[in-house]
Amino acid sequence: xxxxxxxxxxxxxxxxxxxxxDKGYETVTLQDIANYADVSKGVPNYYFQNKEDVLAHLxxxxxxxxxxxEKAAVENETSFQEMLQAYINAVFVNPEDNEKxxxxxxxxxxxxxxxxxxxxxxxxxxxxxxxxxxxIIMRGESEGLLHSxxxxxxxxxxxxxxxxxxxxxxxTGDHQKHRTxxxxxxxxxxxxxxx
Amino acid sequence: xxxxxxxxxxxxxxxxxxxxxDKGYETVTLQDIANYADVSKGVPNYYFQNKEDVLAHLxxxxxxxxxxxEKAAVENETSFQEMLQAYINAVFVNPEDNEKxxxxxxxxxxxxxxxxxxxxxxxxxxxxxxxxxxxIIMRGESEGLLHSxxxxxxxxxxxxxxxxxxxxxxxTGDHQKHRTxxxxxxxxxxxxxxx
Amino acid sequence: xxxxxxxxxxxxxxxxxxxxxDKGYETVTLQDIANYADVSKGVPNYYFQNKEDVLAHLxxxxxxxxxxxEKAAVENETSFQEMLQAYINAVFVNPEDNEKxxxxxxxxxxxxxxxxxxxxxxxxxxxxxxxxxxxIIMRGESEGLLHSxxxxxxxxxxxxxxxxxxxxxxxTGDHQKHRTxxxxxxxxxxxxxxx
Amino acid sequence: xxxxxxxxxxxxxxxxxxxxxDKGYETVTLQDIANYADVSKGVPNYYFQNKEDVLAHLxxxxxxxxxxxEKAAVENETSFQEMLQAYINAVFVNPEDNEKxxxxxxxxxxxxxxxxxxxxxxxxxxxxxxxxxxxIIMRGESEGLLHSxxxxxxxxxxxxxxxxxxxxxxxTGDHQKHRTxxxxxxxxxxxxxxx
DNA sequence: CATGAATGAGCTTTCATTCAT
DNA sequence: TATGAATGAAAGCTCATTCAT
Numbered sequence: 001x002x003x004x005x006x007x008x009x010x011x012x013x014x015x016x017x018x019x020x021x022d023k024g025y026e027t028v029t030l031q032d033i034a035n036y037a038d039v040s041k042g043v044p045n046y047y048f049q050n051k052e053d054v055l056a057h058l059x060x061x062x063x064x065x066x067x068x069x070e071k072a073a074v075e076n077e078t079s080f081q082e083m084l085q086a087y088i089n090a091v092f093v094n095p096e097d098n099e100k101x102x103x104x105x106x107x108x109x110x111x112x113x114x115x116x117x118x119x120x121x122x123x124x125x126x127x128x129x130x131x132x133x134x135x136i137i138m139r140g141e142s143e144g145l146l147h148s149x150x151x152x153x154x155x156x157x158x159x160x161x162x163x164x165x166x167x168x169x170x171x172t173g174d175h176q177k178h179r180t181x182x183x184x185x186x187x188x189x190x191x192x193x194x195x
Numbered sequence: 196x197x198x199x200x201x202x203x204x205x206x207x208x209x210x211x212x213x214x215x216x217d218k219g220y221e222t223v224t225l226q227d228i229a230n231y232a233d234v235s236k237g238v239p240n241y242y243f244q245n246k247e248d249v250l251a252h253l254x255x256x257x258x259x260x261x262x263x264x265e266k267a268a269v270e271n272e273t274s275f276q277e278m279l280q281a282y283i284n285a286v287f288v289n290p291e292d293n294e295k296x297x298x299x300x301x302x303x304x305x306x307x308x309x310x311x312x313x314x315x316x317x318x319x320x321x322x323x324x325x326x327x328x329x330x331i332i333m334r335g336e337s338e339g340l341l342h343s344x345x346x347x348x349x350x351x352x353x354x355x356x357x358x359x360x361x362x363x364x365x366x367t368g369d370h371q372k373h374r375t376x377x378x379x380x381x382x383x384x385x386x387x388x389x390x
Numbered sequence: 391x392x393x394x395x396x397x398x399x400x401x402x403x404x405x406x407x408x409x410x411x412d413k414g415y416e417t418v419t420l421q422d423i424a425n426y427a428d429v430s431k432g433v434p435n436y437y438f439q440n441k442e443d444v445l446a447h448l449x450x451x452x453x454x455x456x457x458x459x460e461k462a463a464v465e466n467e468t469s470f471q472e473m474l475q476a477y478i479n480a481v482f483v484n485p486e487d488n489e490k491x492x493x494x495x496x497x498x499x500x501x502x503x504x505x506x507x508x509x510x511x512x513x514x515x516x517x518x519x520x521x522x523x524x525x526i527i528m529r530g531e532s533e534g535l536l537h538s539x540x541x542x543x544x545x546x547x548x549x550x551x552x553x554x555x556x557x558x559x560x561x562t563g564d565h566q567k568h569r570t571x572x573x574x575x576x577x578x579x580x581x582x583x584x585x
Numbered sequence: 586x587x588x589x590x591x592x593x594x595x596x597x598x599x600x601x602x603x604x605x606x607d608k609g610y611e612t613v614t615l616q617d618i619a620n621y622a623d624v625s626k627g628v629p630n631y632y633f634q635n636k637e638d639v640l641a642h643l644x645x646x647x648x649x650x651x652x653x654x655e656k657a658a659v660e661n662e663t664s665f666q667e668m669l670q671a672y673i674n675a676v677f678v679n680p681e682d683n684e685k686x687x688x689x690x691x692x693x694x695x696x697x698x699x700x701x702x703x704x705x706x707x708x709x710x711x712x713x714x715x716x717x718x719x720x721i722i723m724r725g726e727s728e729g730l731l732h733s734x735x736x737x738x739x740x741x742x743x744x745x746x747x748x749x750x751x752x753x754x755x756x757t758g759d760h761q762k763h764r765t766x767x768x769x770x771x772x773x774x775x776x777x778x779x780x
Numbered sequence: 781c782a783t784g785a786a787t788g789a790g791c792t793t794t795c796a797t798t799c800a801t
Numbered sequence: 802t803a804t805g806a807a808t809g810a811a812a813g814c815t816c817a818t819t820c821a822t
Contacts, residue, residue, distance in 0.1 A: 004802090024309055026221030029795060040804045042798090051796065103308045110305040113298045113365055114219055122366055156363055157356065157383040164355020170308055171317055188352040188387065195390035203785085225813065235787045240814060242785095394781095414699055416611030419816060430783045435818065493698045500695040503688045503755055504609055512756055547773040550749020551742065558741055560698055561707055578742040582773065585780030593806090614791065625808045630793065632806095 009047050009057070012037050016044075016058045021100045025055065025107035056117050059108045062101060063125035067132075074132055080140035084189065087136060091162055092182035095175035102170050130155035137193065146194050154193065161188050204242050204252070207232050211239075211253045216295045220250065220302035251312050254303045257296060258320035262327075269327055275335040279384065282331060286357055287377035290370035297365050325350035332388065341389050349388065356383050399437050399447070402427050406434075406448045411490045415445065415497035446507050449498045452491060453515035457522075464522055470530040474579065477526060481552055482572035485565035492560050520545035527583065536583050544583065551578050594632050594642070597622050601629075601643045606685045610640065610692035641702050644693045647686060648710035652717075659717055665725040669774065672721060676747055677767035680760035687755050715740035722778065731779050739778065746773050 001009075015037030019028045030051055034041045048054040073090035077083040092098060112118035133155040140146040148154050162185060169181035196204075210232030214223045225246055229236050243249040268285035272278040287293060307313035328350040335341040343349050357380060364376035391399075405427030409418045420441055424431045438444045463480035467473040482488060502508035523545040530536040538544050552575060559571035586594075600622030604613045615636055619626050633639040658675035662668040677683060697703035718740040725731040733739050747770060754766035 008802095025305070026219075030797085031795075041806095042804055043802090045797065046803070106301070106305040106308060109362060109366075110220070110301040113301060119366055119368060126363065126366070153379050153383070156360065156379060157386075159363065160359020160380075160383070161352065161355045162359075163362065164357075164359045165351065167304060167358065168321065168351055168354065171304070171314055171321070173314060184348050184351060185355075188348070188355070191352075191390050192383065192387045195386050199785090224811085226811095236789095237787060237815085238785085241787095246813065398781095415695070416609075420818085421816075431785095432783055432819090433781095436782070441817065496691070496695040496698060499752060499756070500610070500691040503684075503691060506758075509756055509758060516753065516756070543769050543772070546750065546753055546769060547746065547776075549753065550770075550773070551745045552749075553752065554745020554747075554749045555741065557694060557748065558711070558744065561694070561704055561711070563704060574738050574741060575745075578738070578745070578777065581742075581780050582777045585776050589806090615793085616791085626810095627794090627808060628806085631808095636792065 005047065008043070012039070012044050012047055012054060013058050013061050016054050017062060017100070017104065020055070020058065020107060021103050025104075025111060030054075052117075055108075056121065058104070059118055059121050062104065063121060063128075066101065067125060067128040070132055071128070074135055080136065080143045080145050083136045083139055084193075085186070087132060088182060088186045088189070092166075092178065092185065095178040098166065098178065099170065099175070102166050106167065106170070126159065129159050133158045140193060148193075157192055158189055161185055161192065200242070203238075207234070207239050207242055207249065208253050208256050211249050212257060212295070212299065215250070215253065215302060216298045220299075220306055225249075247312075250303075251316065253299070254313055254316050257299065258316060258323075261296065262320060262323040266323070266327055269330055275331065275338045275340050278331045278334055279388075280381070282327065283377060283381045283384070287361075287373065287380065290373040293361065293373065294365065294370070297361050301362065301365070321354065324354050328353045335388060343388075352387055353384055356380055356387065395437065398433070402429070402434050402437055402444060403448050403451050406444050407452060407490070407494065410445070410448065410494050410497060415494075415501060420444075442507075445498075446511065448494070449508055449511050452494065453511060453518075456491065457515060457518040460522055461518070464525055470526065470533045470535050473526045473529055474583075475576070477522060478572060478576045478579070482556075482568065482575065485568040488556065488568065489560065489565070492556050496557065496560070516549065519549050523548045530583060538583075547582055548579055551575055551582065590632070593628075597624070597629050597632055597639065598643050598646050601639050602647060602685070602689065605640070605643065605692060606688045610689075610696055615639075637702075640693075641706065643689070644703055644706050647689065648706060648713075651686065652710060652713040655717055656713070659720055665721065665728050665730050668721045668724055669778075670771070672717065673767060673771045673774070676751075677763065677770065680763040683751065683763065684755065684760070687751050691752065691755070711744065714744050718743045725778060733778075742777055743774055746770055746777065 012033065015035075016028070016033045019032045019036045022028075023032055030044050031041055033044050033054065037043070044051075044054050048057065070087060070090040073086045074083050077086045108118055109122065112122050130152065134151045137146065137148050137151060137154055141148060165181050165185035165188070169177060172181075207228065210230075211223070211228045214227045214231045217223075218227055225239050226236055228239050228249065232238065239246075239249055243252065265282060265285040268281045269278050272281045303313055304317065307317050325347065329346045332341065332343050332346060332349055336343060360376050360380035360383070364372060367376075402423065405425075406418070406423045409422045409426045412418075413422055420434050421431055423434050423444065427433070434441075434444055438447065460477060460480040463476045464473050467476045498508055499512065502512050520542065524541045527536065527538050527541060527544055531538060555571050555575035555578070559567060562571075597618065600620075601613070601618045604617045604621045607613075608617055615629050616626055618629050618639065622628065629636075629639055633642065655672060655675040658671045659668050662671045693703055694707065697707050715737065719736045722731065722733050722736060722739055726733060750766050750770035750773070754762060757766075
């Protein structure tokens with residue numbers, strides 16, 4: 001794939017991200033995506049097989065990017081508490097970005113129940129998230145602050161608390177409450193881990 | 196509304212439940228719903244204002260029914276442990292029903308980010324779920340097994356763990372794993388509450 | 391046809407008149423007509439063959455009634471001037487009634503271009519109108535005020551001036567202008583006849 | 586708008602003209618229009634906002650074209666009699682064209698009673714027609730053949746006679762009678778003007 | 781007689797996709 | 802490469818008509 005092609009695809013995926021966030025997975029049209037990307041109607045179909053292909057690449061892109069960011073944030077810290085805080089900071093980054101991401105991510109989760117391709121992409125994302133959790137938990141253990149029975153279970157629990165709190169926050173539709181849900185989520189994870 | 200009308204509406208909503216579960220919120224057509232209900236194309240439109248109206252009633256119906264079942268299950272028990280177990284039993288009732296419900300529920304959550312009506316229905320559902328959690332927690336407190344700092348926070352955490360585990364299970368696409376996720380979820384809640 | 395049937399049909403036609411005036415010939419539904427008549431949806435179909443049959447009877451009814459009224463008004467007078475004035479008074483009776491009638495009548499004229507049945511009903515109406523014109527003109531001749539070359543031509547001209555002015559007035563959408571158009575129409579007819 | 590787009594729109598409007606004339610304003614479908622234009626179903630919606638938009642452009646187009654033709658015909662003549670005759674020739678051009686135009690025009694008049702947009706287009710058409718009448722009348726005055734009290738009133742009367750005779754002719758459904766109605770109309774206008 | 785539930789044809793409109801330019 | 806005109810499938814919705822009650 002040429003450099004130019006690469007760029008075009010990125011441009012379209014970025015536009016698709018904004019478009020899906022604004023209009024919703026099923027409601028968004030290729031025309032919308034083209035408009036957001038400031039290209040003509042035919043371009044998305046030229047650089048991707050079809051609409052679903054654009055959206056699958058979007059899901060891959062955003063889950064991978066989120067993972068890289070969170071991983072980097074956590075790896076930058078040394079103590080358990082700092083790592084956990086850094087993780088939560090990276091997850092609950094700010095109301096605007098979180099709303100954008102979780103609107104789209106929820107759309108994809110809903111689709112994934114009936115779409116193998118999306119389910120696979122999400123499975124990889126889950127694995128990546130679990131690996132971050134494990135990093136934090138292992139550090140907590142080495143500091144003697146906690147004792148995990150099962151990294152996998154704890155990863156699932158942490159993922160549940162993060163997704164669950166984020167969805168509940170999203171449903172309030174209130175950006176002001178972002179800080180509160182973030183703090184509650186952190187506290188819940190701490191409570192769970194250091195029991 | 197006459198008794199017969201009532202029945203017809205129930206029938207259509209039931210058909211819509213199966214149809215949405217099979218095809219997805221946006222993909223399902225009124226024709227699908229009519230087919231599943233074994234009635235003609237015009238009937239859903241006769242008994243409801245439009246497609247969205249059918250689906251909003253579906254969301255109301257399923258969230259209310261789930262709540263009533265879970266509440267009844269919990270109220271039937273006396274000890275904290277039994278109540279919690281009964282709750283989890285009612286939530287993780289069996290792979291088939293859980294898949295059906297959560298496929299549809301996830302669809303609605305995804306829609307709710309852009310639809311006030313759905314968001315309101317979901318807010319009521321959340322409140323109802325929180326009230327069940329509170330019932331269980333208060334019993335745990337009276338038994339001296341735990342000490343809640345904040346019923347609201349604990350309700351959110353329990354909801355997060357339940358939704359989170361259920362979504363993760365759904366994403367495996369594996370009915371066999373239902374039992375494992377159920378047990379993990381129960382353990383996570385216990386860990387969280389009795390810390 | 392029984393007395394009751396007769397009444398029901400009148401009731402439906404009256405409702406249809408109002409309904410068509412409000413909604414338009416093609417836009418009006420049998421449900422509308424039933425609503426206006428305060429009967430159930432099935433009634434119009436019970437008393438008439440189908441929708442077109444209702445509307446054809448409506449056209450017959452309103453053209454016949456208008457003719458009878460105008461004829462009576464003219465026959466009540468003795469001089470040419472009084473007869474003409476009475477005719478115009480009966481035609482331009484008031485803004486509300488004229489709007490109602492001409493909205494519906496225009497709808498039927500438009501339909502009549504493609505509907506033999508309506509065209510026939512309108513042909514009878516024209517004949518009736520011409521007979522009124524003839525009555526007036528003959529009186530004018532016997533008073534020595536005018537000299538018709540051809541009753542038929544003059545009838546057509548009078549009909550043209552009445553329909554034309556009425557349509558132009560209707561297009562203004564202004565009830566205030568009713569009086570002006572009425573006077574202009576009268577003057578135009580006088581000018582035409584007494585040339 | 587590109588030249589090609591312009592042409593396509595003209596093509597669709599022309600097809601719509603024939604289609605409406607054949608089937609009627611409300612009865613005609615976008616499919617009909619597409620068929621008459623020998624394009625696919627989606628094309629009319631591609632070039633116009635919706636069905637009403639197509640039809641409004643049609644009304645604008647045909648009223649403007651008729652006006653331009655009539656104006657040109659009148660301006661080509663020098664004497665009052667010639668101008669009037671040219672006008673009537675341009676109005677009563679031939680049975681086929683007149684039937685086509687007046688079928689459609691009557692449809693629009695009927696719609697206009699409930700549609701502001703159409704009413705405005707027709708109001709402009711009326712103004713244009715009045716301006717032609719004025720041209721003729723002023724010439725008649727300068728030749729000393731007649732004396733108008735009020736250009737506006739005379740314009741309305743001429744319009745009434747033209748529309749009225751045309752409608753009456755249309756209702757006969759008889760192309761043979763076209764010549765007779767044309768002559769009668771001309772005579773009626775002459776009688777009216779030179780009284 | 782009267783009701784209104786039910787049917788299904790038929791409409792407008794949207795939009796992914798194709799393809800000539 | 803890029804465009805956007807064109808296609809036509811498929812959707813939601815309306816409503817005349819039928820008919821069991």
